[in-house]
Amino acid sequence: MAARPTLRIERAAGSELARDDAKSARIAEVLKAVAHPLRVRIVAILCRGEQHVSALAEALDAPQAIVSQQLRILRLHDLVAATRQDGFAYYRLAEPQLRSLVSCMEKCEAR
Amino acid sequence: MAARPTLRIERAAGSELARDDAKSARIAEVLKAVAHPLRVRIVAILCRGEQHVSALAEALDAPQAIVSQQLRILRLHDLVAATRQDGFAYYRLAEPQLRSLVSCMEKCEAR
DNA sequence: CCGCGATATAGCGACGTCGCTATGCGGCGT
DNA sequence: ACGCCGCATAGCGACGTCGCTATATCGCGG
Numbered sequence: 231m232a233a234r235p236t237l238r239i240e241r242a243a244g245s246e247l248a249r250d251d252a253k254s255a256r257i258a259e260v261l262k263a264v265a266h267p268l269r270v271r272i273v274a275i276l277c278r279g280e281q282h283v284s285a286l287a288e289a290l291d292a293p294q295a296i297v298s299q300q301l302r303i304l305r306l307h308d309l310v311a312a313t314r315q316d317g318f319a320y321y322r323l324a325e326p327q328l329r330s331l332v333s334c335m336e337k338c339e340a341r
Numbered sequence: 342m343a344a345r346p347t348l349r350i351e352r353a354a355g356s357e358l359a360r361d362d363a364k365s366a367r368i369a370e371v372l373k374a375v376a377h378p379l380r381v382r383i384v385a386i387l388c389r390g391e392q393h394v395s396a397l398a399e400a401l402d403a404p405q406a407i408v409s410q411q412l413r414i415l416r417l418h419d420l421v422a423a424t425r426q427d428g429f430a431y432y433r434l435a436e437p438q439l440r441s442l443v444s445c446m447e448k449c450e451a452r
Numbered sequence: 453c454c455g456c457g458a459t460a461t462a463g464c465g466a467c468g469t470c471g472c473t474a475t476g477c478g479g480c481g482t
Numbered sequence: 483a484c485g486c487c488g489c490a491t492a493g494c495g496a497c498g499t500c501g502c503t504a505t506a507t508c509g510c511g512g
Contacts (some may be wrong), residue, residue, distance in 0.1 A: 282458085282459095283458070283459060283460095284457095284458070284459085294458080294459075294460095295459090295460085295461085298459060298460055298461080299460090299461085301460095302460080302461085314459095317457075317458060317459090318458070318459090319458075319459060319460090
C-alpha cells in the first residue's frame with residue numbers, strides 16, 4: 231500500500247545523520263556536554279577568545295567552584311582546553327565546530 | 342600581558358547569548374532534550390516529514406518501547422507533536438528551529 | 453616557612469534519564 | 483466477543499549531573 235517511497239532524498243536534510251551511528255553518537259555527546267544554561271554561556275563567551283576561570287565566574291555571576299565543575303565537564307568531552315600561565319588557567323574552545331553551533335543557536339532562538 | 346585584545350568582535354559570535362539568562366536556559370533545554378543518539382536520529386528523520394512510531398522503530402532498528410520513550414521526552418519539551426490517524430500516531434517536528442539545528446549538526450560534524 | 457590567591461576536587465542528597473521488560477489501553481477485523 | 487495490532491506507560495536498578503559546601507593542590511611573595 232501506498233508506498234513507503236523508499237525515502238527519497240529531498241535536499242538531503244537529515245538523511246545521512248539519521249543512519250550514521252557514530253556520527254549521531256558524537257553529536258549527542260557534544261549536545262549533552264553543552265546542554266546546561268551555564269555551559270551554554272561559557273561556550274558563548276569562549277567563542278570570543280580565551281578567558282581564565284575567575285573572569286568567567288565574574289561574567290557569569292556564579293561561584294568559582296560551580297564554574298570549575300562545568301568546565302570540567304566540558305573538558306572531559308574535549309570541548310575546551312586549558313593553558314596555565316601566570317598562575318591563571320586560561321580556557322579556550324577545543325572543538326572548532328562549537329563556533330558553528332553557537333552562531334546557529336543565536337540565530338535559531340533569535341525570535 | 343600582551344593582550345586581552347578587548348574582545349574584538351568577530352561577527353559578534355556569542356556576545357548576546359552569553360548574558361541572556363532566559364535565552365541560554367531555553368537553548369540548554371532544547372539541547373538536553375535532543376542530546377541522545379536515538380533522539381538525534383529521530384529528529385533528523387522527522388526533518389524530512391512526519392512518520393509513525395513503528396516506521397521510526399524500524400528505521401532506527403530499535404524496540405518500539407524505547408522509541409516511544411524517547412518520543413515522550415521530545416514531546417515533554419515541545420519539540421515534537423503527534424497526530425492520530427488510522428490507528429497510527431504520526432509525529433512531526435513542533436519546533437521549527439530544530440531544522441536549523443539539524444542542518445548545522447550535519448555540516449559541523451561532516452569532517 | 454607561612455599564608456594567600458587561583459583553581460580543582462570530594463562529598464552530600466536529589467533528581468532525571470538510561471535500557472529493559474512487562475503490562476495497559478484503544479480500535480479494528482473476523 | 484475475542485484477539486491482534488499500534489502505542490503508551492510503569493517498574494526496575496544503574497548511572498550521571500544538579501547545586502552546594504568544604505577541602506586539597508599549587509605557585510608565589512613576604
